[in-house]
Amino acid sequence: MKKIKSYLRSPLLVLGLLSGCLVSCHDQLKEEVFSFVGAINYWKTEADATAGVLGAYESFLNNNYFGRFYFELTELPTDFTTINRNDTFQQLDRWDLLANHPFVLQVWNIMYEQIGRANGVIQNVPKITMDATKQKSIIAEAKFIRAFDFFNIVRLWGAAPMPLQVVEGVSTTQLPRTSVDSLYIQIEKDLKEAEADLPATRTGAEVGRVTSGAAKTLLAWVYLTQKKWPLASAKAQEVIAGNQYRLLPKFDDVFSVSNKNNAETIFSIQFDGTTRGHALSSFSNAGGTNNPYCFQGVNVYSVDPKSDIWTKWDRNEYRRNFTVYSSVRGKNGNMITVDPNFPSFGKYRCPAEIGINNSFVNPPVLRYPDALLIFAEAEAQAKGGPTAAAYDAINQVRRRAYNLPSNTPDATVDLKNLSLQAFTDAVIEERGYEFVMECHRIYDLLRTGTFKTKIQSIGKAAPRGSIYPIPQSELDANTRIGINGQNPGW
Known part of the structure; x- marks a missing residue:
């Protein structure tokens, strides 16, 4: 019995138990009504395939993912964000946490749970007799x-277990850490195959599900993260x-x-605010029930007053005056x-919110400025300096930020005549301003090697490690990793 309890602490076993059953749901991207169905009796019809992939999307709506805690893992440690809450939150803000931090475990768990659900679809939908085009699209x-x-796991934790099949027993939860390079090979393979089989657009009840444009971006x-500059430039250019x-x-219309x-x-991420909502609107605003932007501004996430964005x-x-504020x-x-000491974020405005966890603003994962700014940075790096096309891409974003026509040159805001380093710095700065509270900042600091220096520049202590610790419960339960397999610094 002791051994069983130990294994049940492993998220890899949890994802096996979850993916051994499938979420049966109705109403596109509203998976609040579901039941667990034994896999042996499932995967028979096209409806099963659709329900299975919607069950995978459902994990995005979880409080441990885009409902809340993914933002705490990706926003609080950065130079832009601070928090005036208990020490569980402030450990992330200070980057002074233990390997058993509950939010780290919750985000790790939900990502592996979602991978398990996706694996169930990839493994079982090919066996179903159904429309071939729809079958390929769902896979x-x-x-x-x-x-x-x-992609999130490799950037936050580095080398990590890489389950590619439904986990069916304890033995298959004992997966070693797969190397960063091997994880990226798999990520690229999945996205290339997804790009080929996804539709370009979605209509009706399918709006909100991923498209080929999402896979390309x-x-x-x-x-870009791997510094494969020509490939990043070319792929972003395809989107453009x-x-x-x-x-x-x-900007605010977005x-x-x-x-x-x-x-x-x-x-x-598709939230309706009634059956599934998130906490960003109330948690990033201030002013209680008198705040017009949300149900009750409680100012959990605050702008760090020493940061560049302030x-x-x-x-x-x-764009700045929509994104951050000190009065309203x-x-x-x-x-x-x-x-x-705690200015507010104004981006996630939801005046009709009915509770502090009921925002129905859709948190963006990928927006068109992603393609423009990825292209600008990668094109300049690939060509040894900023080209006219690279300037145009970043300047479109800058013009719109000042409420100017994005396709009309404007000498008052357009960048020009910069060195490669100065242009790269300008792109990173522009990404910072454009994607405030969109879970981008930590990844930009990590990939450019500036995470430690940036957070030290605003008075935070030097981080113990450069990426997150593997959750302690994973180390305890997974003997293929073990206590000696922790990331450096933890």
């Missing part, structure tokens, strides 16, 4: 989801040249609850002044 969705999770980001996406004229899944959105960002920029006019007309 491709699962490959995109699996690749996205492995994520693959470009994967190439496809003319399927565009910058909206006004995040409007009345304009979800707009022309700028490549992939976002001290350096041009206060005349339209309340519902009753009075001005709410925010604690100067």
Whole structure:
């Protein structure tokens, strides 16, 4: 019995138990109604295949993922964000945590749970007699989801277990850490296959599910992270040249609850706020029930007042004044002044929210500016300096940030005549401003090797490790990793 309890602490076993059963659900991307069905009796029909892949999407809505805790893992340790909460939160803010930190384990678990669900689809849907095009598309969705999770895992934890099949027993949960290079090979393979079989667009009830454009954009980001500059530039250019996406004229329209899944959105997480909602709107605003942006601004996530987005960002920029603030006019007309030590994020505005965990703003995962800024950086690196096309890509984003027409050159904001290093620095800065609270910042700091210096520059201590610790429960349960397999510094 003691041995069984030990194995049940392993998330790899948990994902096996979950993927040995499949989530049966109805109503596209609203998986709140589900039941567990034995796998041996499942995977018979096209409806089973659809329900299976929707079950994989459902993990995104979990409180441990885009519902909340993924933001705490990716935002709190950065230079942009701070928190005025108990020490469990502040450990992440200080980057001074233990390997048994509950949020680290919860995010690790949900990613491996989702990989298990995706593996169930990839392994079983090919056995179903159904429309061939739809079959390929569903498998491709699962490959995109699996690749996205492995991409997050490899960036946050480095080498990690890489299950590619449904885990059916304790013996198969004892997986060693797969090397970073091998993880990236698998990620690229999944995304190339997904790109080939996913549809370019979605309509009706399928809106919100991934497309070939999402696979291309994520693959470009994967190439960028590995410094595969020509491949990143070419793949991002495919997205741009496809003319399927565009910058909206006004930055705030991108995040409007009345304009979800707009022309700028490549992939976002679909919350309806009633059956499934998230905490970003209330948790990143201040002012209690008088705040017009949310149900009750409780200011959990705050702007670090020493960060560039507070001290350096041009206060005349339209995008800045939508994204961060120190005062806001309340519902009753009075001005709410925010604690100067904890300015607020304003991006996730949900006036009709019915509770602090019921926001139905769709958190973006990939937007058209991703393609433009990936292209700008990779093109400049590949060519040894910024080209006219690279300048145009970043300047489109900058113009829109000032509420100017994005395709019309404007000498007041356009970049020009920069060295390769200065241009690269400008792209990283622009990415920081554009993607505030979109789970991008930590990855940009890690891939550019500036994580430690950046957080030290605002007064945080030097990190104990450069990536997250493997959760202690995984080390305890998985003998193929063991206590000696922890990441350096932890």
